[in-house]
Amino acid sequence: xxxxxxxxxxxxxxxxxxxxxxxxxxxxxxxxxxxxxxxxxxxxxxxxxxxxxxxxxxxxxxxxxxxxxxxxxxxxxxxxxxxxxxxxxxxxxxxxxxxxxxxxxxxxxxxxxxxxxxxxxxxxxxxxxxxxxxxxxxxxxxxxxxxxxxxxxxxxxxxxxxxxxxxxxxxxxxxxxxxxxxxxxxxxxxxxxxxxxxxxxxxxxxxxxxxxxxxxxxxxxxx
Ligand SMILES: [Zn+2]
Numbered sequence: 001x002x003x004x005x006x007x008x009x010x011x012x013x014x015x016x017x018x019x020x021x022x023x024x025x026x027x028x029x030x031x032x033x034x035x036x037x038x039x040x041x042x043x044x045x046x047x048x049x050x051x052x053x054x055x056x057x058x059x060x061x062x063x064x065x066x067x068x069x070x071x072x073x074x075x076x077x078x079x080x081x082x083x084x085x086x087x088x089x090x091x092x093x094x095x096x097x098x099x100x101x102x103x104x105x106x107x108x109x110x111x112x113x114x115x116x117x118x119x120x121x122x123x124x125x126x127x128x129x130x131x132x133x134x135x136x137x138x139x140x141x142x143x144x145x146x147x148x149x150x151x152x153x154x155x156x157x158x159x160x161x162x163x164x165x166x167x168x169x170x171x172x173x174x175x176x177x178x179x180x181x182x183x184x185x186x187x188x189x190x191x192x193x194x195x196x197x198x199x200x201x202x203x204x205x206x207x208x209x210x211x212x213x214x215x216x217x218x219x220x221x222x223x
Contacts (some may be wrong), residue, residue, distance in 0.1 A: 018165070020157035022148055024079070033072050033080065040068035075110050078147030084139035087166035089131040094153025099171075099209065100140045101125040101216045111182050112149035118196065122156075123217045126163055126173040127203055138163070152176055153198045161197040170202030173213055 031039075044064040045055060053060055078082055102124045111120040122142045126133075145158040156176050164171045173196045184191045204207050 005114060018158060018161045020161060022079070022154070024152070028079070029081075036072045037065075040071055041065050042106045055093055058173070065125055068118075070115045075108075076148055078144045079154070083144060083147075085137060085144055086131060087137055087141060088160065089133045089166055089168075091130045092128045096132075099125050099127045099213060099216075100132075101213060102135055103217050104221075105139050105142045106157075107142060107146050107176060107178055109146035109150045109152075109155060109178075111147070114182035114186075114194070115149065116181040118146075118150065118152060118178050118180050120176055122159065123175045123213075124159060124163065125173045125204070125213045125216075126167055126169065127209075128167065129169040129171065131167050131169075133166055140191060140204065141166075141213070152178055152180075154194055156197040156199045162199055164201055171204060172202070173200045173204035173210070174198065175217060 010059065022206045041064045044067045048060065048063065050053060055061060055064070103121075105122040105124065107118065107120045107122050110116070111118050122141065124138050141162050142159055143161070145155050156174050159174045161173045163174075164170055177194055177196045183195075201211055204213060206209060
């Protein structure tokens with residue numbers, strides 16, 4: 001069984017800790033993923049029945065099971081600490097001392113207020129203080145924290161904090177620009193608006209580094 005502390009206190013060798021935490025209960029991992037799927041299946045069934053849907057219809061028969069599996073294994077799969085990507089780092093042998101930016105990382109997340117999709121792009125940067133991380137690991141960290149019921153502000157902070165822990169430096173930044181379907185497809189139904197959040201750690205608080213990072217994000221990638 002996974003203990004709550006394992007989920008929350010992700011403290012690395014450098015004693016940074018993840019302070020932006022998802023609100024989860026103590027017994028969040030008391031039952032297995034398969035048991036969760038069984039329970040959620042019944043719940044989805046109940047929602048559809050209450051709405052008046054005929055679950056014997058061929059098209060709807062499999063829906064409760066599909067939704068339950070999708071919740072546990074896919075869109076909320078990042079709640080499970082076992083799915084956390086190993087953020088292995090390497091010595092910066094080539095002594096590259098400038099910022100590294102991984103931009104246009106696609107974000108698929110879910111708004112925890114409406115359980116509707118958040119879709120956008122994350123741009124992540126760090127300045128190495130001796131350690132470097134595999135490029136795709138940054139995508140995987142974004143993906144892991146995105147696959148939870150989320151608010152965009154928390155997601156942005158979690159990505160930065162995770163990389164600060166992995167790299168042992170404060171010098172990490174993240175900007176996310178995303179559309180929230182709870183704004184775009186219902187309520188105010190504004191399909192054009194998007195939400196930008198940012199977190200700047202260490203040297204990125206310095207206006208010049210911040211400017212440089214934002215300029216790289218705007219650069220058009222031609223190949
Ligand atoms: Zn929402």
